[in-house]
Amino acid sequence: MPTDTTPTGAPSGARSLEHPAREDIRLADVLHALADPMRLRIVCALAAAEGELNCADIELPVSKSTCTHHFRVLREHGVIQQIYRGTAKMNGLRRADLDALFPGLVDDVLRAADLQSRRLADEGDA
Amino acid sequence: MPTDTTPTGAPSGARSLEHPAREDIRLADVLHALADPMRLRIVCALAAAEGELNCADIELPVSKSTCTHHFRVLREHGVIQQIYRGTAKMNGLRRADLDALFPGLVDDVLRAADLQSRRLADEGDA
DNA sequence: GCGGTCATACGATAGGCGTCGTAGTACGGT
DNA sequence: ACCGTACTACGACGCCTATCGTATGACCGC
Numbered sequence A, B: 001m002p003t004d005t006t007p008t009g010a011p012s013g014a015r016s017l018e019h020p021a022r023e024d025i026r027l028a029d030v031l032h033a034l035a036d037p038m039r040l041r042i043v044c045a046l047a048a049a050e051g052e053l054n055c056a057d058i059e060l061p062v063s064k065s066t067c068t069h070h071f072r073v074l075r076e077h078g079v080i081q082q083i084y085r086g087t088a089k090m091n092g093l094r095r096a097d098l099d100a101l102f103p104g105l106v107d108d109v110l111r112a113a114d115l116q117s118r119r120l121a122d123e124g125d126a
Numbered sequence C: 001g002c003g004g005t006c007a008t009a010c011g012a013t014a015g016g017c018g019t020c021g022t023a024g025t026a027c028g029g030t
Numbered sequence D: 001a002c003c004g005t006a007c008t009a010c011g012a013c014g015c016c017t018a019t020c021g022t023a024t025g026a027c028c029g030c
Helices: A028-034 A037-047 A064-074 A095-101 A105-125 B027-034 B037-049 B064-076 B095-101 B105-125
Strands: A080-085 A088-093 B078-085 B088-093
Touching: A028 A037, A028 A080, A028 A088, A028 B037, A028 B105, A037 A064, A037 A088, A037 A105, A037 B027, A037 B095, A064 A080, A064 B105, A095 B088, A105 B027, A105 B095, A105 B105, B037 B078, B037 B088, B037 B105, B064 B078, B088 B105, B095 B105
Parallel strands: none
Antiparallel strands: A080 A088, B078 B088
16 A cells, blocks of 8 residues: 555565574474475475476465465475575575485485385375 | 273273384374474484383473373374383384385484484583 | 272363465566 | 566464373282
8 A cells, every 4th residue: 555665675676585594403393394295295396306496386286375385384494495586486405404414314205205105106006 | 880890892901002004104194293392302212222111211391191192193103113011001113114114214313313402402501 | 809000081272284265565578 | 667477475264283180991019
């Protein structure tokens, strides 16, 4: 409703996202973030892409709002980093930070997720 | 109220606990079980003991009921196994199953938990 | 048998979380 | 300048969960 779109001196062009510092990342938080199937899928996709991925590039069987929610959880728990690139928001795994804090954990989780999906697929096809 | 303590043919001496089969253990469930600080503590203690531990041998800053609850969550998600030994209930990590399903994961989580606790302790003492 | 101890079950409570829809905001292209 | 697109914010709903206290059941030693 306000006629001006720049209220109270807020920088309109600087859409910045809050990320926890490396030392503030907690194991329980990371595990919690990874414990949701949707988020696990996101993380796997991100790891497979090895680079930046648009939010919409990851197809999920949930609504847009829910998708945003999951991305935020991952970001606030230190699992991913997000930056704005034009209208899109690019996402990337914080591998360096996670590997430094919890060596090998991310790799093992990703491998475990892959193993399990294959196992379940085999069961289904058999 | 019933005068007999063996109602409807239920085996009174066979207090058996339900455990998921190895192939029914899901990664998301395990991560979820591990994502709670209390449960993480329990698992660490169990791993450190390398054997069986009485429920009461693990000191937790929660009530007895809550403790039982956490143990049950761990058991139902396939992280630990529990057997009755007299009045006590012995708990043990299901390392073989977990390592077979998710190689290296448990070790890394335990190592990560240890690393983090040291890191936090250092911060506190400094 | 009796009582003590360990653990459970059950109910209650408060908070968190996953999900959605709608309305709103930022940016890029025409 | 306008519109469409991409994402967000907010409120709502229902479910799950972490916590507790109390009452109950199972076992062991006497």
